[in-house]
Amino acid sequence: MRDEPLHRALGLTDEEYWAVEERLGRQPNRAELAMYAAMWSEHCSYKSSKAHLRSLPTQGPDVLVGPGENAGVVDVGDGLACVFKMESHSHPSAIEPFQGAATGVGGIVRDVLSVGARPVALLDPLRFGPLDEAHNRWLLGGVVAGIGQYGNSIGVPTVGGEVKFAPCHTANPTVNVMCIGFAPRDALVRARAEGIGNLFVLIGAHTGRDGIGGVSVLASRTLDESSHESRPSVQIGDPFYEKLLIEACLKMIEAGLLVGLQDLGGAGITCALSESAARADVGADLDLGAVPLRDRSMEDFEILTSESQERMLAIVTPENMPAVEAVCERWGLSSAVIGRVTGDGQVRARLRGQVVAEVPARSLADEAPEYTRPMQAPSYLEELHEDDPTFSEVPVSVADAFRLVLGAPNVASKRWVFEQYDSLVQGNTIAGPGAPAAVIRIEGSLKAVAVSTDGNGRYGYLDPFLGGAHAVAEAARNVACTGARPVAVTNCLNFGDPERPEVMWSFAETIRGMARACEALSTPVTGGNVSFYNETEDSAIYPTAVVGMIGILEDYRLMPRPAFQPSHVVYLLGETFPELGGTEYADVVLGKVSGRPPGLDLEREVALQSLLGEAARVDVLTSAQDCSDGGLAVALAESAMFGETGFAVTVPGDLPAHVALFSESASRAVVSVAPEKADAFEELARSHRVAFTRLGETGGPRMVFDDLFESTVAEARDLYEGSLPGLLDVRREAG
Amino acid sequence: MTPRVAVVTFPGSNDDRDALRAVRMFGGEAIPVWHRDRDLHGAEAVLLPGGFSYGDYLRTGAIARFAPVMEAVRDHAATGRPVLGVCNGFQILCEAGLLPGALIRNRGLAFICRRVHVRVETSRTPFTSGIEVGEVLEVPIKHGEGQFVADGETLARIGDEGLVVFRYCSPRGEITDHANPNGSTNNIAGLRNESGNVVGLMPHPEHAVDPDVGPVGGQPLFESLLSSVLAPAS
C-alpha cells in the first residue's frame, strides 16, 4: 500500500498543497514544503482565527504598537513604554510539564525582548484537572517548577497569574504565560529587516534537532496516540543562556547597534527570516552552512524549521558587526552572520552555493490560507441554561457553604504555587502574588504599572460571549482596585478543535464579548495568542479566554491594599443580583456547572472602575478588593485575612442569605474607608452613580456575618491556606 | 571620603543591580565589577550578589568560584577586608573554601520565596557591628538550594569559634524547626570566617532596605558595613 503524501504528513491539506504549487508555479521541494507546513500551520498563521481577531479594537491614545509585532506596546508617559504579550504553551506542557512550561517562559520573554524592552515581570494563568488525580498533581508540580526554574534563573520576577481547576483540563492542562517589559520610547526596536545589504545575525544557542515540526505537529493538532511520535519535539530550556541573551541584546540596543531584532519561536529561522523580511518588504539570502549547528548531520529542512530555544535574529549593518561580535563575546554568546537583506522579496536558502529553497517571503508570512470555518451553537447550551442553580434549594448551612467555598481549590490561597517563584528580584514589586493585581514600580519615579490576568472557563462554557466580556471586565476591575487606570489588553484564547462548528462558534462569540468590553472600557487589544486543539477524543476544554490587562498608576503611594485595618467602615460597591449560574458556589456546593453566568452591564462597570481610580487618587480608600469568585463572602474574608483584621457586617438586601453571599454579580468591589473619610467617599460614589451599601465595620479577630454565622480570621486562614497543601500532600510524584 | 563597595557580576547574577542600588542608598560608592576582572577597582569592601551564576548547573557556585575575579576576592579576604556573599554569593564563598560547609537543596526540594526572620548571633563582623546580638531582622529569602550542611567536626568548630552570624527564627526570636524554611543545620542562615571579615548569608539584605517593596531588616547590615569601612576596627 502507498503511504500518505509528504504534505499531509507535515499537516498540510491537499488544497493547501495546491495553493503552494500555485504560489511557486512549480512543485515545492522537500525543504520548501517543510517551510510552508510550518508557516501555514494554525499556530503560526492563525488561519482559522484571523478573520475573527480582526474585529477586536486595537487603536487607542496610549497604544504605540498593536497586533502584528512580537508584542504590544503602550505609552506610560515620561518617555517610557510598557511592552507586554501573552502566549500559550499548553501542548508541550501536557506531555512534559517542566520543560514545556519552562520553554514557554523563555519564548514569551524573547517576544518582549525583541521589541527592545527589559523583561520586568511574568504572570502565569494556569488550568489543571482536579488534584485528587495523581496525574494532575504531577502536571501542576512540573509546570510550576518549570516556570519557577526558568523565571527565577533569568532574574525576572513572577508577580501574578492564576491557578484554576476543572475536570476538562485533566487531559488538556492550559499553560499561558505573560511577560511585561519596560523600555525608553525612543529605544524601541522593530522586527523589520530594513536596509538592503544589511546582515542577518543569529545570536545565541546553536541550532539542533529541536521541535522539528513542533508547531505544526504539537500545537496544531489534537493530542492523540500519535503524540507519542511527536514527543521528541518537546525541548529542553536553558534559562542561563537566555539570561545572557537578554543582557547582550539590551546592551546592543542601548548602544544603537541593531537595525531590527526578531525572536525565534515557532517555525524557527524560516519564521524569523520571512516575517522580518515581509514586514520590511524585502528578501533574505540565507547561507545554511553559516548556521552554527549542534548536530552536523542536520538536513536543510531541519535547519530551516528547527525550534531550538534561546536564539535571536538581529538585523545589523556591516559597519556595526564588529561591535555586535564584541558584545556577544563578552557575554559568552555565539553570533553568526547567516544571511543578507536582499531587494527581491525572496527567502533564498543556499548550501555550499547551491540554492536549496527559494520562496517569496510574503507567501510564507502573510499569504497563508484563511478560513472562516463553519459555526454552530452547541446543542447542550439550552438544557444547561434551564438548570439555574439560583433556585436550587440549599443542601448545607450557609456557614458550611462558606467553608466549602473558601477552601475550594479555585478560591483558596495559591501560596504553594507562588512561593516557588522569585517575585522580588529587580526590586520593584510594589504588589506581588496574592494581590488583586500585581504592581511594578517604574524605577526612579512614583509611577507604576498594574497588571492582572483573568478568565473564567465556566462562564465561557455557559455563555462564551459573556465569558469573553467578563474576562476583560474582571481583569480591568482588578487593575482598578489598585487605583490604576486600565489602558490595554493582551490575551490568550484557549479552545478545542476549530474544525468543530461548536468550538468555532464559541470562539467567535468569545471575541465578540471581548471586543464589546474592550470598547466600553477603552482598553484596546495590542496582541495575544490563540491556542486551538486543546482537546482529546473524549474531552475539550472550556472556551477559555484569558485576558492580561495593563494599567497605569500615577502614584503608587496612594495604592489601596486589599487588607482591612481596624475600626474602618466597610462598603460593598455595586449591586447584587440573584446570579448563581456558573459560580464557585454552584460548583462546589451543588456540584453544578449550569445556568447562565452573571450578567454584565458595562456602563456600571465603567462607573465602578472610575470611582475606584478617583477614590484612590484623592486618598479616601484604605482597602479595595474586587468581588468575583466566591462572591461577597470571599471578598470580605480575603480582605480580613490579608489585614489580619476581622469585621462585623449586615448582609444587605432581601435576597436569600446564600444568594447575597455567593452570587457573583459583576461590577462590585468590597472597600474599607477610615471613618472620618466616609462622608467624602459616599459623596464621591454618588457623583459616580455607583450604588454602595454600608456593610459594617472592621476590627477584632472575628468575622461576623450578621446573625447568620460567624467565624474567626484564624479559622478562615487555616481553611484558605491549608487547602492546596492538603490536596498536594502526596504530590511527590517526580517527572 | 565615600566608602567604595564592589559588586561582582557573574554570568547569571540577578541581584547585582539590587545590591548596587542598596549600596548607593546608604551613601556608598557602588562599583560594578565583571567576573573576568582581575582586581576590585580599589574597593574597600566586595559583595558577591545573588542569582544563578552559570545557571546553578553542576552545583551552585561550583563554576563561578573559578572566575578570574575570585583571586582578587581571595586576596581581599586574606587582608582582612570585608567580603559579603548573599545567596548565590554565599554559595560561591563556600565552594571557594572561604567559608565552611556547603548549601544543598532545600529539605522540601522546592524553591522558596518568602519573608523570614533571622536572629543576629554576633556583632563581630563588619556587617553586624552596629547590631545587638539577639536582635531579630525581617528579610526575604528566595532560593532552592539554601540548606546549610557540614560534617560534625566542622559544625563543632563553627560552634566553638562562634562563626554563626544569623539563624532562622520566629518573629519573637525563638530558634524553632518551624521557623527553619529549608532544613539548614542548627537553623544556620549565615556564617562568618574565623577573622570575621568574610560573611555569607542566604537571606537578601539588599531586598530589605526599601519599605515600598519589602521589609527593612537589611538596613542595619548596610549601615554597619559602610560605617565600619569608614572606621576599620583595629
Added chain:
Amino acid sequence: MKRRFEIVVSLKAGLLDPEGKTIQDSLPTMGWMNVSDVRVGKHVELTVDAANEEEATTLAQDVAQRLLSNPVIEEFRILSAEDVR
C-alpha cells in the same frame, strides 16, 4: 531477597543538555583543554525487596520508567544489581 540497583537517567541523545554544555564551555578557562562531549544525567540507587531476581528487576525497571524518568525526553538504563542484606 533484597537487591540494590544502580540506575542512570539521561536526556535522550540529540536533546540539548544545558548543564553538560555549560560545564563543557567552562573547562578551558579552568585549564582543562582536551575534555569534550560532557553530558550530565541522574544516578539513582535503590534497594528492592522481592521474591526473586526477575521480580526485583521488573520492579526496578517499573520505578525507573514511571517515576524516575519521563520517556518524552529521558531514557534510563540499569547499571548493576547486587545482593544486599
Added chain:
Amino acid sequence: MKRRFEIVVSLKAGLLDPEGKTIQDSLPTMGWMNVSDVRVGKHVELTVDAANEEEATTLAQDVAQRLLSNPVIEEFRILSAEDVR
C-alpha cells in the same frame, strides 16, 4: 587517544539526601511498597583526549575531584572508561 569516562558523584553517606528522601516518600503513594534506601546522585560522561591511558585517567580524576564534586559533601567514583574515536 580519546577515552570516554562515566563518573558518578554522590552525597557522602552521612548526609541526608533531600531528593532521595522525596522520591522515597512518594513510592508508597504510587503503590511501590518494598523499595527503600533511595539515593540520588549525578552521572557525568565526558571524553578525554590524552597521550595515553594513565594521562587520560589522571585528567578525568582531576576534573572529577576539583570541579565535578565538592569534597565537603560529595564523593565520586569513575564507573567506566573506554576508548572512543
